[in-house]
Structure formats: structure tokens, C-alpha cells
Amino acid sequence: MDMKQMQDKCEEVSSLLKHFSHPQRLLILCYLSDGEKQVTDIHEAVGLSQSQTSQFLKRMQSEGLLGLRREKNFSFYYIINPAVLKLLKSMQKIFCQ
Amino acid sequence: MDMKQMQDKCEEVSSLLKHFSHPQRLLILCYLSDGEKQVTDIHEAVGLSQSQTSQFLKRMQSEGLLGLRREKNFSFYYIINPAVLKLLKSMQKIFCQ
DNA sequence: TCATAATATTATAAAAATGTAATATTGTAA
DNA sequence: TTACAATATTACATTTTTATAATATTATGA
Numbered sequence: 001m002d003m004k005q006m007q008d009k010c011e012e013v014s015s016l017l018k019h020f021s022h023p024q025r026l027l028i029l030c031y032l033s034d035g036e037k038q039v040t041d042i043h044e045a046v047g048l049s050q051s052q053t054s055q056f057l058k059r060m061q062s063e064g065l066l067g068l069r070r071e072k073n074f075s076f077y078y079i080i081n082p083a084v085l086k087l088l089k090s091m092q093k094i095f096c097q
Numbered sequence: 098m099d100m101k102q103m104q105d106k107c108e109e110v111s112s113l114l115k116h117f118s119h120p121q122r123l124l125i126l127c128y129l130s131d132g133e134k135q136v137t138d139i140h141e142a143v144g145l146s147q148s149q150t151s152q153f154l155k156r157m158q159s160e161g162l163l164g165l166r167r168e169k170n171f172s173f174y175y176i177i178n179p180a181v182l183k184l185l186k187s188m189q190k191i192f193c194q
Numbered sequence: 195t196c197a198t199a200a201t202a203t204t205a206t207a208a209a210a211a212t213g214t215a216a217t218a219t220t221g222t223a224a
Numbered sequence: 225t226t227a228c229a230a231t232a233t234t235a236c237a238t239t240t241t242t243a244t245a246a247t248a249t250t251a252t253g254a
Contacts, residue, residue, distance in 0.1 A: 001193060003142065010123040013192050021118040022242080026107040039201060045100065052243065054202055073200055073251040083191050090187040094180050095110050096098060119212085136231060149213065151232055170221040170230055196254085203248065210241070218233065224226085 016084070019060055024048050028056065029065075029079065033088045036069065036078035113181070116157055121145050125153065126162075126176065130185045133166065133175035 001009075020026050027046045031037060037045075043053035057077050060066045067080030079085050098106075117123050124143045128134060134142075140150035154174050157163045164177030176182050 006127055007120070007124060007144075009193060010127065011120045013188065014118050014120045014123045017114055017123070018118040018241095021111050021115040023104070023108045023111045026111045026114070027104060030103055030107065040199090047104075049244070050201075051203085051245080054200095055242095058202075075201060086191050087188065090191070091110065091184065094183050094187070096106060115211090137229090146214070147231075148215080148233085151230095152212095155232075172231060197252100198254100199250100199252085201249080201251105204246085206244085206246105208241100208243075210239100212237100212239070214235100214237085216234085219231080220229100221231105222227100222229085224228100 015063075016065070016081075019063070019065055020087075025056055025060075028053075028060075029084065029088060030092075032066070032077060032079050033085065036076040038074045038076050042077065112160070113162070113178075116160070116162055117184075122153055122157075125150075125157075126181065126185060127189075129163070129174060129176050130182065133173040135171045135173050139174070 020029065024046045028042055031042060031045050039050070039054060039057065042057070043050050046053070048056070057066060057068075057075075061068050061077065065079065065081050065084050066077045069076045069078070079088075117126065121143045125139055128139060128142050136147070136151060136154065139154070140147050143150070145153070154163060154165075154172075158165050158174065162176065162178045162181050163174045166173045166175070176185075
């Protein structure tokens with residue numbers, strides 16, 4: 001892999017990792033790593049305001065990390081990007097044992 | 098692992114991952130993943146200004162990701178945090194094959 | 195249909211990160 | 225001892241993130 005390819009990869013990967021570099025945002029991802037959750041549960045679990053939680057979720061969805069399923073008047077968010085899931089798992093191995 | 102522990106972990110890990118969430122900063126880490134390098138080599142390899150490269154390196158050193166060895170009038174930086182190295186390797190598996 | 199719960203949006207303030215230019219420091223070789 | 229190369233520092237402008245408050249939307253059950 002040459003420098004140019006590495007540059008491109010780093011561009012791509014770093015923009016994904018932005019979402020991992022904020023404590024509650026990372027916590028949201030960890031919280032979602034065992035399945036979909038609705039917004040109120042998420043914001044209560046991680047201790048962010050409803051507004052900010054909704055903003056973060058929307059951004060992570062629009063950038064391809066999360067998927068959204070609506071049911072009744074609930075929004076269920078879930079991790080849709082398999083690389084995110086893999087990364088969370090390997091981070092758990094590295095940092096949580 | 099309960100929510101409080103996860104919160105603390107996420108605090109810790111996210112502050113480390115901040116350095117991964119900027120394209121050239123991640124590239125620096127990748128570049129260093131095969132051994133120590135001197136500042137000029139780094140800034141030429143990643144295409145950052147000398148000043149910014151030096152600033153980033155210093156910050157990553159002060160936050161425990163990098164080590165520094167001086168020889169003659171060169172500064173050699175290297176990855177000193179084993180978790181960073183592990184993470185880079187697993188990221189390479191996930192994103193680069 | 196009305197009130198409410200759940201979520202989203204908007205605007206904006208505050209804080210942090212990034213980029214840049216100019217200058218300083220320091221060791222080395224001539 | 226001087227000039228230069230290598231690195232570091234400083235100050236500051238710009239951009240991006242984060243936080244907060246207020247309001248809007250929308251579906252649902254009473």
C-alpha cells in the first residue's frame with residue numbers, strides 16, 4: 001500500500017472515527033452495539049440532552065454509521081455499518097479486559 | 098460492565114481516539130507504526146507544515162501516545178502506547194484488506 | 195379533536211481544533 | 225564562532241464542534 005492510498009484511507013477512516021472521539025458519542029455507539037434502541041432510551045442512558053442526542057444520531061445516520069427504523073411514534077436507531085461494529089468489538093478487546 | 102464503567106472507559110478511549118480523527122494525524126500514526134521516524138521525514142511524508150507537524154507530535158507525546166528520542170539535532174518520535182499499536186493493526190485489518 | 199409523548203429542527207453561543215506565519219532555540223559542522 | 229539545518233514555540237485567524245434553549249412536528253391514545 002503506497003502513501004497515496006494510505007492518505008485516501010486515512011481520510012475515509014478518520015472521518016468515521018470522528019464519531020468515536022467524543023465520550024457520549026462513543027457511548028451511544030457502545031450502547032447500540034447490542035442492538036437497536038429508541039431515542040429516549042439512548043439519551044437517558046448516555047446523559048445527553050434530548051436535542052443533542054437527536055442531533056448526534058441524525059448526523060451519524062446521515063454519515064452512514066447508523067440506520068433508522070420508525071415504528072409508532074418511536075425512532076429506533078441501530079448500527080448499520082459493519083466496520084463500525086467490528087471496530088467496537090476490537091476496541092472492547094483492547095480497552096475493556 | 099455497567100453504565101458507569103462504560104462511561105469512564107468511553108471518556109478515556111475517546112480522548113485517545115481524538116488523535117485518530119484527523120486525516121494527517123492518523124497518517125502520522127500509520128507512518129510511525131513501523132518504527133520511529135524523525136520530524137522532517139514525517140512532515141514530508143504526510144504533507145503537513147513543519148510547524149503543525151511539530152505541534153501535533155508534541156501533543157500526541159504529551160498525551161501518552163508517542164515517545165521521543167533525541168539524537169544529534171534530530172527528534173525521533175515513536176508509538177509508545179501499546180493500545181495505539183494494537184488499534185492501528187486491527188484498523189488495518191478492518192479497513193485495508 | 196385534543197393533549198401529550200417522542201422526536202426533530204433551528205438558531206445561536208461557547209469552546210475546541212486547525213491552519214498559518216513568523217520567530218526562537220539548539221546542536222553540529224565548517 | 226558562525227551559519228545552517230532541524231525542531232520548537234508563539235500568536236492569532238479560521239473553522240468546526242459542542243452545548244443549550246426554544247420551538248416545531250407528528251403520531252397516538254383518550
